[in-house]
Amino acid sequence: MIFVENALGQYILYYDILTRLEPDRRLYLAIRQETYSELFQEPIGKILLENQRLCLLVFGSKREVVLQWIP
Known part of the structure; x- marks a missing residue:
């Protein structure tokens, strides 16, 4: 679960930067x-x-296929 926490922390950092630099993305x-x-x-x-x-x-790890987009 530590990996998920790290990923969420990075996401928040990128989100905040991207919101300021490219708000339409x-x-x-x-x-x-x-x-x-x-x-x-x-x-x-x-x-x-x-x-x-x-x-x-959300992707399936075995077939590496996108299963769901959650906006």
Whole structure:
């Protein structure tokens, strides 16, 4: 889970910088389907999505296919 926390920290840093430098761009965090199921289906993960600061690209790790875009 430490990897996810680090990724979220980097995402927030990039988000804040990108918002200032290129406000029309949208930043997505790519995560495996397993991570999405473990974290973002739980109440704490849902809070992260509800504030609409976090956009996700969910992919299947075996076939490396995009399964879901969550703006």
